[in-house]
Amino acid sequence: MGPPGRGEMPVFSIEGAMATETHSSAPAAIEVSDLCKSFPVARPLKEVARRPFAFARREALRSVSLSLAAGERVGLLGPNGAGKSTLLRILAATLSPDRGFVRVLGLDPAVEERRIRSRLGFVLGDERSFFYRLTARENLRFFAALYGIGGRRARERIEEIAAQVEIRNELDRPFRELSTGMRQRLAIGRAILADPEIILADEPTRGLDPVSARNIRQLLLRLCQKRQKTILLSTHNLDEAQEFCNRIAVLSRGRILADGPAGDIIPRAMQLIEEKQETRGTGPGVS
Secondary structure, eight states: OOOOOOOOSBBOOHHHHHHHHHHHHSOOEEEEEEEEEEOOOOHHHHHHHSSTTTTOEEEEEEEEEEEEEOOOOEEEOOTTTTTTHHHHHHHHHOOOEEEEEEETTTTTTTTHHHHHHTEEEEEEEOOSSOOOOHHHHHHHHHHHHHHHOOHHHHHHHHHHHHHHHGGGOOOTTGGGGHHHHHHHHHHHHHHHTOSSSEEEEESSTTTTOOOHHHHHHHHHHHHHHHHEEEEEEEEOOHHHHHHHHEEEEEEETTTEEEEEHHHHHHHHHHHHHHHHHHOSOOOOOOO
16 A cells, blocks of 8 residues: 655645656655654743643644655755754654654654664764763774674774774774764764665754865765765755755755755755745744
8 A cells, every 4th residue: 555645735846747757666765755743832831821721833844745766865955943853853763753654665664663773874963872981983882782783793894984984093082082073974984884775864064164064975975875875964055965965855844845956956945945934934943
């Protein structure tokens, strides 16, 4: 039984009917249809006392539909609060949607989260899950054990990854002493420990200087091209999206506004986002 139909919201697509045929003919690494997610809104104590049973919610994703074929490099472009992180967390099986159809490598994150996590790598822009007192090597060894990689295989894999992400000289330094750029390289190394088929990168260059940011993008690009990995990268940086991605989906206030080749979408991206903000107002969103 196939996925439910897409939402009724019109989505601008440069590629048109030809793109739909191309995407549907390729095996879907990620498939999302009519995905919705909302979060409760915190209220001041006085308002809670006055209206204790009024529960407001903020929509983070509104009928989002998106499909990625194996090997694609897709950018999720949008401002802060657009819903990018929420979508990636749902795909990574760390957050449940309110409703909608989600498949990652043909698996349902709601019931097969362990299998998905073993085949998917997640890179965060504000990485805070490493152990600050442990060395880079010890951190990688710990996370390798979580993937069931131990002993000689773990040692060899860590050396291999350290060479790929260019941190061999930093392996025996405590995490707290690593620069922001080196921490991001380590985060990428951790994401590829189990040689995943899909990489989700949530603003991986956040907080980096332009040179370090470019180095991280080039590193991710080399890894994806060499191993033919599928990557979904979220960013609010137009230049980053254009440099790294061959396809871009524009997300604003929880809705996909456009989806197509990077060269065609980029010129219209800011206009689409600004029009959406003017239509919906500029209230707070959920990232």
